[in-house]
Amino acid sequence: MTAETQVREPLTLKRVGRFVADNPLIPLVVLLLLLVGVLEFMRPGIVNERWIGNTIKFAIPLAMLAACQTMTMLTGGIDLSAAVAATISAFVMATQVPIVGVPLAICIGLLPAILMGLVNGFGVAVCRVHPLIMTLGTGLIATGCLQVYQRFVIASGSVVPDGLAWLGTGRTWGLPNSLLLFVPMAVLIIWAQRRTGFGRLLYALGSNETASRISGVRPWQVFLALYALSGLIAGVTGLLYVGLIKAPSLSLVNPLLLPSVAAAVIGGTSIFGGRGGYGGTILGALILTVLGTLLTLLQMPEGARRILFGLIILTVTTIYIRLTEQSR
Amino acid sequence: MTEHEPQTSLLDAQGVSKKFGAVVALRDASLTIQKGQIVALMGANGAGKSTFVKVLTGALRPDTGHVRIKGEERRVGSPAEARRSGLLPVYQEPSLIPDLSVADNLRLADTPVDDFRHWVAELGIEGLRLDDMIGALPLATLRILDLARALAAKPDVLLLDEMTAALPTDLVDKVLRTVRAQADKGQSVIYISHRFAEIAQICDRATVLRDGETVGDLPIAPGVEEQVVELMLGTVLDKAPTRDAATGHGGKGEAHVRVRHLAAGSKLEDVSLDLHRGEVLGVVALEGQGQDELFEALAGMIKPTAGQIAIDDVPVSFSHPADAIAAGLTYVPGDRADGLLMSRSVHENIALPQLARISKWGAIRMKAEADKVAAAIDRLQIDTRAMGEVQRLSGGNQQKVTIGRWIAAGVDTLLLFDPTRGIDVRTKRQIYLLVRELAAQGASVLYYTSELAEVPAACDRAVVIFNGKVVDVIEAADADEPTLMRAAYGLTRAEGEPA
Numbered sequence: 001m002t003a004e005t006q007v008r009e010p011l012t013l014k015r016v017g018r019f020v021a022d023n024p025l026i027p028l029v030v031l032l033l034l035l036v037g038v039l040e041f042m043r044p045g046i047v048n049e050r051w052i053g054n055t056i057k058f059a060i061p062l063a064m065l066a067a068c069q070t071m072t073m074l075t076g077g078i079d080l081s082a083a084v085a086a087t088i089s090a091f092v093m094a095t096q097v098p099i100v101g102v103p104l105a106i107c108i109g110l111l112p113a114i115l116m117g118l119v120n121g122f123g124v125a126v127c128r129v130h131p132l133i134m135t136l137g138t139g140l141i142a143t144g145c146l147q148v149y150q151r152f153v154i155a156s157g158s159v160v161p162d163g164l165a166w167l168g169t170g171r172t173w174g175l176p177n178s179l180l181l182f183v184p185m186a187v188l189i190i191w192a193q194r195r196t197g198f199g200r201l202l203y204a205l206g207s208n209e210t211a212s213r214i215s216g217v218r219p220w221q222v223f224l225a226l227y228a229l230s231g232l233i234a235g236v237t238g239l240l241y242v243g244l245i246k247a248p249s250l251s252l253v254n255p256l257l258l259p260s261v262a263a264a265v266i267g268g269t270s271i272f273g274g275r276g277g278y279g280g281t282i283l284g285a286l287i288l289t290v291l292g293t294l295l296t297l298l299q300m301p302e303g304a305r306r307i308l309f310g311l312i313i314l315t316v317t318t319i320y321i322r323l324t325e326q327s328r
Numbered sequence: 329m330t331e332h333e334p335q336t337s338l339l340d341a342q343g344v345s346k347k348f349g350a351v352v353a354l355r356d357a358s359l360t361i362q363k364g365q366i367v368a369l370m371g372a373n374g375a376g377k378s379t380f381v382k383v384l385t386g387a388l389r390p391d392t393g394h395v396r397i398k399g400e401e402r403r404v405g406s407p408a409e410a411r412r413s414g415l416l417p418v419y420q421e422p423s424l425i426p427d428l429s430v431a432d433n434l435r436l437a438d439t440p441v442d443d444f445r446h447w448v449a450e451l452g453i454e455g456l457r458l459d460d461m462i463g464a465l466p467l468a469t470l471r472i473l474d475l476a477r478a479l480a481a482k483p484d485v486l487l488l489d490e491m492t493a494a495l496p497t498d499l500v501d502k503v504l505r506t507v508r509a510q511a512d513k514g515q516s517v518i519y520i521s522h523r524f525a526e527i528a529q530i531c532d533r534a535t536v537l538r539d540g541e542t543v544g545d546l547p548i549a550p551g552v553e554e555q556v557v558e559l560m561l562g563t564v565l566d567k568a569p570t571r572d573a574a575t576g577h578g579g580k581g582e583a584h585v586r587v588r589h590l591a592a593g594s595k596l597e598d599v600s601l602d603l604h605r606g607e608v609l610g611v612v613a614l615e616g617q618g619q620d621e622l623f624e625a626l627a628g629m630i631k632p633t634a635g636q637i638a639i640d641d642v643p644v645s646f647s648h649p650a651d652a653i654a655a656g657l658t659y660v661p662g663d664r665a666d667g668l669l670m671s672r673s674v675h676e677n678i679a680l681p682q683l684a685r686i687s688k689w690g691a692i693r694m695k696a697e698a699d700k701v702a703a704a705i706d707r708l709q710i711d712t713r714a715m716g717e718v719q720r721l722s723g724g725n726q727q728k729v730t731i732g733r734w735i736a737a738g739v740d741t742l743l744l745f746d747p748t749r750g751i752d753v754r755t756k757r758q759i760y761l762l763v764r765e766l767a768a769q770g771a772s773v774l775y776y777t778s779e780l781a782e783v784p785a786a787c788d789r790a791v792v793i794f795n796g797k798v799v800d801v802i803e804a805a806d807a808d809e810p811t812l813m814r815a816a817y818g819l820t821r822a823e824g825e826p827a
Contacts, residue, residue, distance in 0.1 A: 195692050197683035204680055207669035214627065214667060215733065216653040216684035225689075274671040 020320075024268040024276075027320065028283040035290045043297060049174050055289050057169070057176040061244060063285035064182065064237040065256050066263035067189055068230040070281045073264055074193075074202040075223070076273030077131030079230045081120060081139035083257035085113040086238030087250065088146050093239055094158035094248040095150075102161045110235040116142055117231020118224070125223035135227075146250055160246050168243025178240060185233075189278045202226065206273020262313050263288050268320060287316075337362050338516050339384075339415065339485050344393035345540070346379055353379040354390070355540040359518070361485060366507065366517040368527045368548070371537035372560045372780075372813065377520065380537065381487065384518070385417050386410045398484065411437070414484035420493060420616070422470040426463035430473065433462055439480050447476035452502040467594055468495050475503065479510065486510075487518040492526060493616055494594050504530050522614045524553045524817055538562050557813050582641070584772045585657070585741055587626070590635035596621035597796030598635070603741065603772045608763055610783045610790030610804075611776040612812050618796035619776050620662075623745045626774070627659030628652030639741075650684065656740030660730045660747055662776075667730040670719040674710065675701050677718050677729050681737045704732040709758060724755030731762070739771040746778050760786040780812045794818040 020027055040047045068082040093109025100108065116138050123134040170177040193199035201222045204212045209219055241256075242248050267284030269276025291312060295305045339361045346354040354376045361367050371377045382388040384395060386402055386409065395402035397414050410416075424433045434441055441458070448456055451472045462470065471494065478486055488507070492500045508530045511517055519531055527534060528548060536544040536559040544559040546552055583602035590599045596618035603609050613619045624630045626637065628646030637644055639655050646652045649659065658681075661667045669677050678701045682688060705712060708728040711721070718729060727747055734742060744763070748756045763773050763786050775787055783790045784807045792800040792815040800815040 195694065196690055197692060198689040200676060200680070200683050200692070201689070203672055203676065204669055207671045208666075210666050211668055212680065212684075213649050214629070214659055214661060215681040216650040217680075218648060218650055218684075221686055270671075274669065 025279055025283060028267065028280055028287065031316065032283055032287050032290065035287060035294060039290065039294050039297070042294075046297075053171055053174055053176055055286070055293065057178060057244065059282075059285045059289040060176070060178045060182045061237055061241040061253075062256055062259055062263055062289065063282050064185065064233060064240065065253065065260040066267070066281045066285055067185075067278060068234050068237075069261050069264040070267070070269050070276065070278050071189070071193075071202060071226060072131060072230055073206075073269045073271055074273055074276060075206040075226060076271075077124060077223075077226075078261065078271070079120065079135050079227065079234070080132065080257065081116055081135040081142065082230060082234040082237075082260065083253045083255075084139040084142045084146075085116045085231050085234035086241060086253035086256075088116075088142055089113045089235035089238035090242035090252050091146060091158075091238075091248045091250065092149070094160055094242060095153040095156060097159040097161055098156050099153075102163065105161075106239065109239060110232065112142070112145075113231045113235030113238065114228060115231070117228040117234075120231065121224035121227030124227060125220035131227075143250075150250065158248050160242055160248065164239055164243030165246060166243070168240055169246070178244070181236075181240060185236075186278065186282060193277055198222070198225065203274055206270075206275075208274070259285075259288055265317050266313065266320070270321075288313075339395075339397050339518075341380075341384060341395040342393055344380065344383055344390045344395065346383060346388060346391050353540055354383070356542065357383075357393075357537060357540060358542045359384070359535050361516045361518065363516055364511055364514045365533065366511045366519050366531045368531040368534040369518055369520045369537070370527075370534055370556055370560065375537040375560070376540035377537055379540075381417065381489065381520070385415060385487065386413065411481065411483075415487060416478045416481055416483035416485070417487040418471075418474050418478045418489065418491060420490045422467075422474040424462045424470055424474060424477075427461070429459045429461055430456065431458040434458075434477065437477060437481070439477050443480035443482075444476055447479045447506075448473065450502075450506055451476055452499055468499060471495060472499060472503070479506075485516045485518060487520070489520045490522070490616070491519070492521065492523065500526075522817060524556075524819060528552070536560055553814075553817070553819055557810060557817065557819070561809055561813060584640060585626075585774075586636075586638040586641070587622075588636045588638075590622065590625060590632050590637065591796075592625040592630055592632040593618075593621040595796050596625070596632075599791075599793060599796070599798050600635075601791050601798065601801075603774055605772055606767050606770050607789070608767045608773040608775055608787045610787030610807070611774060611793060612780065612783060612790050612802075612816050613776070613793040614816050615778070617793045619793055620745075622793070623659065623661075623743050623774070623776065626652065626657055626743055628657070629659070653681065653684075657743060658734040658737070658739065658741065659743045660727075660734070660745060662745040662749060664723065664726050664730060668718050668726060671717050674705065674712050674718055674721070674729055678704050678733050678736050681733055700736045704736040707735060708732045708762065722752075724751035727751055727755070727759070731759070735766075739766055741772040741774070742766065744773060744775045746776055748782060749778060756782075780809045780816070783807045783812055792816055 036047055065082055065086060068079045072079045089109045089112065092112060093105045096105035096108050119138050120131070120135050123129040124131050167177050167181060193202065201212070201217055204217065205219055205222055212219065238253055241253050245252065263284035264276070264281045265271065265284070266287060267276065267280030267282070269281060291309065295308060298305070300308070337360045339359070341357065341359045344354055344357040357376060357380050359367065359369065369377060369380070379388065383390045402413065403409070425436070431441070434444055453469055453472050465473070471491070475488070475491065492503060495503065504526060507517055519527065521527055531548050534546050534548060534552065534556055535542055536546070536556055538560055539562070543562065546555055584605045585603040588600045591597050595616060599618065599622055601609065611619055611622070621630065625632045628649040628651050631647070644655050646655070652659070669680065679697050682697070683692070708731065710728045710732060711725050718726060721729070731747065747759055760782065763775060767773055777783065784804050787807070788804050790802050790804070790807050790812065791798050792802065792812065794816065795818065799818060802811060802815065
């Protein structure tokens with residue numbers, strides 16, 4: 001009847017749970033390798049250098065957009081305006097290139113994304129609007145603004161700079177050039193999450209805002225900086241993505257929005273905050289990309305593919321959360 | 329004071345016991361009420377009062393013993409069932425839904441509206457409109473409405489839990505007179521209160537709980553207060569922890585933290601105190617006397633409504649805990665869930681305050697941080713075998729983490745709110761020792777505890793707060809449990825002029 005015997009009962013499951021909670025990346029790596037194995041089994045020879053390069057190339061913009069979700073989710077928030085911010089950056093940049101030239105166009109393109117982030121941050125931090133509502137709102141407003149903007153630049157046309165196309169689609173020694181942008185960014189984010197005061201505060205706020213306040217943290221400062229940073233990363237993602245797609249449109253990055261949330265969740269970041277990290281998200285983005293290829297290979301109708309995609313995401317996430325929650 | 333023949337009583341609870349795991353909350357509790365009686369249910373913190381109330385209202389099933397109402401066995405059931413069975417509780421937190429109007433709330437509980445209006449008027453609330461939203465009404469009004477609603481339902485037994493807390497004096501008077509008048513008409517009441525004056529005014533008998541056991545059932549008569557206090561204390565004195573750390577050199581010279589006429593929230597009315605360097609100042613109070621607000625105001629969590637705080641004679645005002653921390657006031661909340669990042673590691677929890685300011689947002693100097701954290705863990709002897717999330721630690725170790733955070737950051741003034749609540753004896757002793765040690769090194773500690781026996785062990789002096797005001801200041805040497813208990817219940821000492 002003592003507490004100790006009660007603890008002992010589900011020990012093996014609990015151990016697995018603790019192991020997963022302490023080493024959250026291992027089951028994700030296993031899942032990724034499993035999916036690649038299935039793919040190779042279904043279509044022997046498909047997994048080659050070229051395929052790997054392509055998978056990474058398409059996973060990178062997703063992983064970058066998912067960085068916005070990961071960081072905001074660590075505080076218990078979300079950034080639903082990230083895809084719109086990315087689209088705006090890409091569109092504004094591409095339409096400004098014929099007018100002001102490439103370097104200035106890139107700067108002008110990033111401005112609206114950062115501005116959106118600041119507005120999100122102000123709403124979340126100062127007005128205490130729930131991030132879901134706040135970012136949904138700014139996303140809608142920004143989409144409207146983009147449509148108005150389009151009317152003014154429709155005559156000048158759009159150009160995707162060669163440099164971005166090289167970064168987005170090019171390869172060097174078989175590896176996509178976008179790694180040049182992505183690897184430093186990923187290293188920086190992972191380092192920031194673990195080894196900087198700002199990164200720690202994201203976890204702290206997501207884990208317990210009251211405790212953070214008692215410890216002297218002023219949450220609004222963190223939220224403002226966080227959402228502005230999220231806007232900036234979204235903007236950069238947009239620039240890279242238009243280099244990959246090479247055709248700016250008003251809904252360029254939007255299809256990546258929900259997958260970016262899914263990548264963060266599959267990667268083990270809790271939507272309630274306080275748990276997770278960017279390493280898992282990168283694996284999540286890779287898993288989603290490989291899963292996409294797999295479902296395409298199955299030659300199912302589009303509808304069935306989506307159903308299966310949704311089911312797999314739900315199953316994986318449920319199992320993963322169940323495992324890690326055993327340790328609570 | 330009604331005499332009664334031993335007929336079947338209206339409510340009869342005998343030999344009730346209740347265990348939660350290894351913790352015995354009730355051992356042998358009993359209570360009987362006859363028609364038209366008001367019985368005070370009394371007991372110190374942790375005596376088992378709340379568990380007993382839950383058993384009486386049918387929210388908990390007792391392990392042994394029985395509860396009979398009008399001779400019928402009490403069954404565990406829904407609140408609605410409890411209502412029909414004839415015992416109606418009115419709790420400290422009004423059970424009215426804030427987002428509904430008064431009328432809608434009445435409809436939910438099927439309260440007759442005319443009776444309700446009658447009682448509201450009787451209890452002294454004027455100008456109430458039934459379409460007023462509950463959320464827009466002040467707390468005192470809500471408590472009255474809750475009582476009126478209960479009276480309108482005509483229960484056999486009414487259970488009033490600290491009914492007069494948070495009420496202004498005129499309403500207290502009306503409530504007491506109404507309840508007594510109802511009892512004279514045959515209504516039975518269980519009256520839970522810390523206020524002896526009220527109990528003497530309206531109650532017929534007092535039933536006293538100690539350590540989960542009914543230790544006395546006394547008729548109310550002059551001088552009964554002393555008897556009740558003695559019963560509540562029992563013979564716990566020989567168990568009192570001894571003080572084995574060096575006596576602090578506190579209480580001398582200029583005050584480090586000076587609080588004058590501080591008021592905050594609805595409960596803290598007027599508290600003045602001086603906290604010296606090297607002093608551990610105990611705060612003794614029954615639950616809900618304003619001590620929560622005192623600590624939160626000092627910690628910058630809430631804004632005082634009146635009064636001043638000065639640090640080394642410089643007046644300060646805090647709009648955020650960060651301001652209080654900058655002034656050296658660091659806070660360990662009573663509820664550990666408020667103080668900890670449950671899903672993060674011991675390390676991150678302890679290092680948190682050092683990263684709070686924007687200037688610390690950059691790269692962490694990992695080595696320096698690890699050293700500080702290790703020093704704090706070492707000093708507090710935190711058991712870190714479960715290196716992962718803090719929620720895996722025992723309560724005692726969790727509490728050490730919340731304190732260790734400020735040890736690592738450097739302690740100036742520590743506000744400890746009931747740091748030993750619900751933790752094991754060994755850890756408690758470690759915490760007393762630590763507090764004494766910090767004081768010996770020149771820190772100031774304000775130490776609220778719900779366990780009176782801790783005061784002589786850990787503190788140099790103790791201020792006693794009752795009803796939002798300081799009613800006594802007691803030196804550690806005189807702070808035995810009976811003295812503290814009497815003071816906490818607002819029974820001032822004969823010579824007692826509050827310092």
